[in-house]
Amino acid sequence: MILPRKVVAFLLLNTILSPSLFACAFHDLATDNLTEELSYTVGYYIKVGRTQGKIEEPNNDSMAMYLFLNSLNKQSGEATVFDFRQPIDGHVSTIDVTNKPKLVEYNPKRQVAMLITEMDILWGLAKGNFSWKWVKSEGLATINGSTEQRSELDKILSELYI
Incomplete structure:
Protein backbone atom coordinates (compact mmCIF):
# COMPACT_ATOMS: atom_id res chain seq x y z
CA MET A 1 0.00 0.00 0.00
CA ILE A 2 2.88 2.40 0.77
CA LEU A 3 4.60 1.75 -2.55
CA PRO A 4 1.68 3.04 -4.65
CA ARG A 5 1.52 6.20 -2.50
CA LYS A 6 5.22 6.82 -3.10
CA VAL A 7 4.78 6.26 -6.82
CA VAL A 8 1.80 8.62 -6.95
CA ALA A 9 3.68 11.23 -4.90
CA PHE A 10 6.74 10.89 -7.16
CA LEU A 11 4.66 11.22 -10.32
CA LEU A 12 2.78 14.20 -8.94
CA LEU A 13 5.99 15.96 -7.89
CA ASN A 14 7.64 15.12 -11.19
CA THR A 15 4.70 16.57 -13.08
CA ILE A 16 4.63 19.74 -11.01
CA LEU A 17 8.38 20.35 -11.17
CA SER A 18 8.94 19.13 -14.72
CA PRO A 19 10.88 21.53 -16.97
CA SER A 20 8.42 20.82 -19.77
CA LEU A 21 5.77 22.43 -17.63
CA PHE A 22 7.61 25.73 -18.02
CA ALA A 23 8.67 25.22 -21.65
CA CYS A 24 5.71 27.21 -22.86
CA ALA A 25 4.22 29.55 -20.32
CA PHE A 26 1.67 30.71 -22.83
CA HIS A 27 -0.91 27.94 -22.68
CA ASP A 28 -4.28 29.48 -22.08
CA LEU A 29 -6.64 26.76 -23.23
CA ALA A 30 -9.34 27.58 -20.70
CA THR A 31 -10.00 31.10 -21.96
CA ASP A 32 -8.55 31.15 -25.48
CA ASN A 33 -11.71 30.55 -27.41
CA LEU A 34 -13.79 32.61 -25.02
CA THR A 35 -11.72 35.78 -25.20
CA GLU A 36 -10.44 35.85 -28.78
CA GLU A 37 -12.97 36.45 -31.50
CA LEU A 38 -13.05 33.78 -34.24
CA SER A 39 -10.63 31.38 -32.49
CA TYR A 40 -13.15 28.54 -32.74
CA THR A 41 -13.75 29.25 -36.41
CA VAL A 42 -10.07 29.40 -37.33
CA GLY A 43 -9.32 26.24 -35.33
CA TYR A 44 -12.18 24.41 -37.04
CA TYR A 45 -11.10 25.38 -40.56
CA ILE A 46 -7.49 24.43 -39.83
CA LYS A 47 -8.58 20.99 -38.61
CA VAL A 48 -10.72 20.56 -41.73
CA GLY A 49 -7.82 21.67 -43.95
CA ARG A 50 -5.51 19.18 -42.25
CA THR A 51 -7.91 16.28 -42.72
CA GLN A 52 -8.49 17.21 -46.37
CA GLY A 53 -4.74 17.36 -47.00
CA LYS A 54 -4.71 21.07 -47.88
CA ILE A 55 -2.39 21.86 -44.97
CA GLU A 56 0.89 20.16 -44.22
CA GLU A 57 1.93 20.18 -40.57
CA PRO A 58 5.59 21.05 -39.93
CA ASN A 59 7.71 18.42 -38.24
CA ASN A 60 9.32 21.07 -36.08
CA ASP A 61 7.41 24.13 -34.83
CA SER A 62 10.64 25.92 -33.95
CA MET A 63 11.86 25.60 -37.54
CA ALA A 64 8.49 26.77 -38.84
CA MET A 65 8.65 29.87 -36.64
CA TYR A 66 12.26 30.49 -37.70
CA LEU A 67 11.27 30.36 -41.38
CA PHE A 68 8.30 32.64 -40.77
CA LEU A 69 10.41 35.20 -38.90
CA ASN A 70 12.99 35.13 -41.70
CA SER A 71 10.26 35.68 -44.28
CA LEU A 72 9.07 38.71 -42.29
CA ASN A 73 12.60 40.08 -42.60
CA LYS A 74 11.82 40.86 -46.25
CA GLN A 75 9.26 43.38 -45.05
CA SER A 76 9.22 46.92 -46.42
CA GLY A 77 10.65 48.51 -43.29
CA GLU A 78 7.37 49.09 -41.44
CA ALA A 79 7.79 48.57 -37.72
CA THR A 80 5.10 46.55 -36.03
CA VAL A 81 4.52 44.31 -33.06
CA PHE A 82 1.74 41.75 -32.98
CA ASP A 83 0.64 38.81 -30.90
CA PHE A 84 0.37 35.34 -32.39
CA ARG A 85 -2.15 32.91 -30.92
CA GLN A 86 -2.54 29.27 -31.86
CA PRO A 87 -6.19 28.40 -31.21
CA ILE A 88 -5.65 24.63 -31.27
CA ASP A 89 -2.33 24.37 -29.43
CA GLY A 90 -3.09 27.28 -27.10
CA HIS A 91 0.29 28.99 -27.46
CA VAL A 92 0.55 32.76 -27.40
CA SER A 93 3.66 34.73 -28.26
CA THR A 94 4.56 38.19 -29.48
CA ILE A 95 6.38 38.91 -32.73
CA ASP A 96 8.35 42.14 -32.96
CA VAL A 97 9.18 43.25 -36.49
CA THR A 98 10.74 46.57 -35.50
CA ASN A 99 14.29 45.77 -36.58
CA PRO A 108 -1.39 40.41 -22.22
CA LYS A 109 -1.75 44.07 -21.18
CA ARG A 110 -0.16 45.31 -24.40
CA GLN A 111 -2.83 46.36 -26.89
CA VAL A 112 -1.55 45.12 -30.25
CA ALA A 113 -3.05 43.24 -33.17
CA MET A 114 -3.38 39.49 -32.68
CA LEU A 115 -2.85 37.05 -35.53
CA ILE A 116 -4.85 33.90 -34.84
CA THR A 117 -3.72 30.83 -36.77
CA GLU A 118 -1.59 27.72 -36.31
CA MET A 119 2.09 27.13 -36.97
CA ASP A 120 1.42 25.10 -40.12
CA ILE A 121 -0.18 28.16 -41.74
CA LEU A 122 2.84 30.34 -40.93
CA TRP A 123 5.06 27.58 -42.29
CA GLY A 124 3.04 27.44 -45.52
CA LEU A 125 3.23 31.22 -45.89
CA ALA A 126 6.99 31.25 -45.29
CA LYS A 127 7.58 28.45 -47.81
CA GLY A 128 5.44 30.18 -50.43
CA ASN A 129 2.83 27.40 -50.46
CA PHE A 130 0.04 29.76 -49.40
CA SER A 131 -0.84 33.34 -50.19
CA TRP A 132 -2.28 35.53 -47.45
CA LYS A 133 -5.36 36.09 -49.61
CA TRP A 134 -5.95 32.31 -49.85
CA VAL A 135 -5.37 31.81 -46.10
CA LYS A 136 -7.98 34.46 -45.29
CA SER A 137 -10.48 33.17 -47.86
CA GLU A 138 -10.25 29.65 -46.41
CA GLY A 139 -10.78 30.96 -42.86
CA LEU A 140 -7.36 29.66 -41.75
CA ALA A 141 -6.35 32.91 -40.03
CA THR A 142 -7.85 36.07 -38.68
CA ILE A 143 -6.54 39.26 -37.13
CA ASN A 144 -8.07 40.70 -33.97
CA GLY A 145 -7.50 44.19 -32.64
CA SER A 146 -8.67 47.68 -33.51
CA THR A 147 -9.65 48.42 -37.09
CA GLU A 148 -6.39 50.29 -37.62
CA GLN A 149 -4.28 47.47 -36.13
CA ARG A 150 -6.05 44.84 -38.22
CA SER A 151 -5.69 46.76 -41.47
CA GLU A 152 -2.00 47.52 -40.82
CA LEU A 153 -1.09 43.88 -40.16
CA ASP A 154 -3.31 42.70 -43.01
CA LYS A 155 -1.52 45.09 -45.38
CA ILE A 156 1.90 43.81 -44.29
CA LEU A 157 0.90 40.16 -44.71
CA SER A 158 -0.83 40.85 -48.04
CA GLU A 159 2.30 42.50 -49.44
CA LEU A 160 4.62 39.75 -48.20
CA TYR A 161 2.65 36.64 -49.07
CA ILE A 162 1.27 37.08 -52.57
Whole structure:
Protein backbone atom coordinates (compact mmCIF):
# COMPACT_ATOMS: atom_id res chain seq x y z
CA MET A 1 0.00 0.00 0.00
CA ILE A 2 2.88 2.40 0.77
CA LEU A 3 4.60 1.75 -2.55
CA PRO A 4 1.68 3.04 -4.65
CA ARG A 5 1.52 6.20 -2.50
CA LYS A 6 5.22 6.82 -3.10
CA VAL A 7 4.78 6.26 -6.82
CA VAL A 8 1.80 8.62 -6.95
CA ALA A 9 3.68 11.23 -4.90
CA PHE A 10 6.74 10.89 -7.16
CA LEU A 11 4.66 11.22 -10.32
CA LEU A 12 2.78 14.20 -8.94
CA LEU A 13 5.99 15.96 -7.89
CA ASN A 14 7.64 15.12 -11.19
CA THR A 15 4.70 16.57 -13.08
CA ILE A 16 4.63 19.74 -11.01
CA LEU A 17 8.38 20.35 -11.17
CA SER A 18 8.94 19.13 -14.72
CA PRO A 19 10.88 21.53 -16.97
CA SER A 20 8.42 20.82 -19.77
CA LEU A 21 5.77 22.43 -17.63
CA PHE A 22 7.61 25.73 -18.02
CA ALA A 23 8.67 25.22 -21.65
CA CYS A 24 5.71 27.21 -22.86
CA ALA A 25 4.22 29.55 -20.32
CA PHE A 26 1.67 30.71 -22.83
CA HIS A 27 -0.91 27.94 -22.68
CA ASP A 28 -4.28 29.48 -22.08
CA LEU A 29 -6.64 26.76 -23.23
CA ALA A 30 -9.34 27.58 -20.70
CA THR A 31 -10.00 31.10 -21.96
CA ASP A 32 -8.55 31.15 -25.48
CA ASN A 33 -11.71 30.55 -27.41
CA LEU A 34 -13.79 32.61 -25.02
CA THR A 35 -11.72 35.78 -25.20
CA GLU A 36 -10.44 35.85 -28.78
CA GLU A 37 -12.97 36.45 -31.50
CA LEU A 38 -13.05 33.78 -34.24
CA SER A 39 -10.63 31.38 -32.49
CA TYR A 40 -13.15 28.54 -32.74
CA THR A 41 -13.75 29.25 -36.41
CA VAL A 42 -10.07 29.40 -37.33
CA GLY A 43 -9.32 26.24 -35.33
CA TYR A 44 -12.18 24.41 -37.04
CA TYR A 45 -11.10 25.38 -40.56
CA ILE A 46 -7.49 24.43 -39.83
CA LYS A 47 -8.58 20.99 -38.61
CA VAL A 48 -10.72 20.56 -41.73
CA GLY A 49 -7.82 21.67 -43.95
CA ARG A 50 -5.51 19.18 -42.25
CA THR A 51 -7.91 16.28 -42.72
CA GLN A 52 -8.49 17.21 -46.37
CA GLY A 53 -4.74 17.36 -47.00
CA LYS A 54 -4.71 21.07 -47.88
CA ILE A 55 -2.39 21.86 -44.97
CA GLU A 56 0.89 20.16 -44.22
CA GLU A 57 1.93 20.18 -40.57
CA PRO A 58 5.59 21.05 -39.93
CA ASN A 59 7.71 18.42 -38.24
CA ASN A 60 9.32 21.07 -36.08
CA ASP A 61 7.41 24.13 -34.83
CA SER A 62 10.64 25.92 -33.95
CA MET A 63 11.86 25.60 -37.54
CA ALA A 64 8.49 26.77 -38.84
CA MET A 65 8.65 29.87 -36.64
CA TYR A 66 12.26 30.49 -37.70
CA LEU A 67 11.27 30.36 -41.38
CA PHE A 68 8.30 32.64 -40.77
CA LEU A 69 10.41 35.20 -38.90
CA ASN A 70 12.99 35.13 -41.70
CA SER A 71 10.26 35.68 -44.28
CA LEU A 72 9.07 38.71 -42.29
CA ASN A 73 12.60 40.08 -42.60
CA LYS A 74 11.82 40.86 -46.25
CA GLN A 75 9.26 43.38 -45.05
CA SER A 76 9.22 46.92 -46.42
CA GLY A 77 10.65 48.51 -43.29
CA GLU A 78 7.37 49.09 -41.44
CA ALA A 79 7.79 48.57 -37.72
CA THR A 80 5.10 46.55 -36.03
CA VAL A 81 4.52 44.31 -33.06
CA PHE A 82 1.74 41.75 -32.98
CA ASP A 83 0.64 38.81 -30.90
CA PHE A 84 0.37 35.34 -32.39
CA ARG A 85 -2.15 32.91 -30.92
CA GLN A 86 -2.54 29.27 -31.86
CA PRO A 87 -6.19 28.40 -31.21
CA ILE A 88 -5.65 24.63 -31.27
CA ASP A 89 -2.33 24.37 -29.43
CA GLY A 90 -3.09 27.28 -27.10
CA HIS A 91 0.29 28.99 -27.46
CA VAL A 92 0.55 32.76 -27.40
CA SER A 93 3.66 34.73 -28.26
CA THR A 94 4.56 38.19 -29.48
CA ILE A 95 6.38 38.91 -32.73
CA ASP A 96 8.35 42.14 -32.96
CA VAL A 97 9.18 43.25 -36.49
CA THR A 98 10.74 46.57 -35.50
CA ASN A 99 14.29 45.77 -36.58
CA LYS A 100 14.99 42.10 -37.16
CA PRO A 101 11.85 39.98 -36.63
CA LYS A 102 11.99 38.13 -33.33
CA LEU A 103 9.85 36.60 -30.63
CA VAL A 104 9.53 38.67 -27.47
CA GLU A 105 7.83 38.05 -24.16
CA TYR A 106 4.05 38.00 -24.41
CA ASN A 107 2.40 40.77 -22.41
CA PRO A 108 -1.39 40.41 -22.22
CA LYS A 109 -1.75 44.07 -21.18
CA ARG A 110 -0.16 45.31 -24.40
CA GLN A 111 -2.83 46.36 -26.89
CA VAL A 112 -1.55 45.12 -30.25
CA ALA A 113 -3.05 43.24 -33.17
CA MET A 114 -3.38 39.49 -32.68
CA LEU A 115 -2.85 37.05 -35.53
CA ILE A 116 -4.85 33.90 -34.84
CA THR A 117 -3.72 30.83 -36.77
CA GLU A 118 -1.59 27.72 -36.31
CA MET A 119 2.09 27.13 -36.97
CA ASP A 120 1.42 25.10 -40.12
CA ILE A 121 -0.18 28.16 -41.74
CA LEU A 122 2.84 30.34 -40.93
CA TRP A 123 5.06 27.58 -42.29
CA GLY A 124 3.04 27.44 -45.52
CA LEU A 125 3.23 31.22 -45.89
CA ALA A 126 6.99 31.25 -45.29
CA LYS A 127 7.58 28.45 -47.81
CA GLY A 128 5.44 30.18 -50.43
CA ASN A 129 2.83 27.40 -50.46
CA PHE A 130 0.04 29.76 -49.40
CA SER A 131 -0.84 33.34 -50.19
CA TRP A 132 -2.28 35.53 -47.45
CA LYS A 133 -5.36 36.09 -49.61
CA TRP A 134 -5.95 32.31 -49.85
CA VAL A 135 -5.37 31.81 -46.10
CA LYS A 136 -7.98 34.46 -45.29
CA SER A 137 -10.48 33.17 -47.86
CA GLU A 138 -10.25 29.65 -46.41
CA GLY A 139 -10.78 30.96 -42.86
CA LEU A 140 -7.36 29.66 -41.75
CA ALA A 141 -6.35 32.91 -40.03
CA THR A 142 -7.85 36.07 -38.68
CA ILE A 143 -6.54 39.26 -37.13
CA ASN A 144 -8.07 40.70 -33.97
CA GLY A 145 -7.50 44.19 -32.64
CA SER A 146 -8.67 47.68 -33.51
CA THR A 147 -9.65 48.42 -37.09
CA GLU A 148 -6.39 50.29 -37.62
CA GLN A 149 -4.28 47.47 -36.13
CA ARG A 150 -6.05 44.84 -38.22
CA SER A 151 -5.69 46.76 -41.47
CA GLU A 152 -2.00 47.52 -40.82
CA LEU A 153 -1.09 43.88 -40.16
CA ASP A 154 -3.31 42.70 -43.01
CA LYS A 155 -1.52 45.09 -45.38
CA ILE A 156 1.90 43.81 -44.29
CA LEU A 157 0.90 40.16 -44.71
CA SER A 158 -0.83 40.85 -48.04
CA GLU A 159 2.30 42.50 -49.44
CA LEU A 160 4.62 39.75 -48.20
CA TYR A 161 2.65 36.64 -49.07
CA ILE A 162 1.27 37.08 -52.57
